[in-house]
């Protein structure tokens with residue numbers, strides 16, 4: 001199962017797995033990664049795959065501290081409102 005995107009594994013694919021990336025529009029690049037964008041499954045190159053992966057990671061990281069901050073802020077607001 002290793003080297004899914006290299007060597008003999010992609011030789012059997014049409015055009016050796018190469019095509020036009022749905023995101024960056026590069027032509028004749030390996031498009032072996034399928035990504036779901038707006039409910040549509042598109043084939044993207046490894047650069048766009050990595051980009052989407054990184055964005056998802058950053059979003060996941062952003063979402064977590066924001067939720068925690070909201071949880072800690074909420075009681076503080078309540079006490080200040082009660083003091084007034």
Ligand SMILES: [Zn+2]
Pocket residue numbers: 021022023024025026044045046047048049
């Ligand atoms: Zn791309």
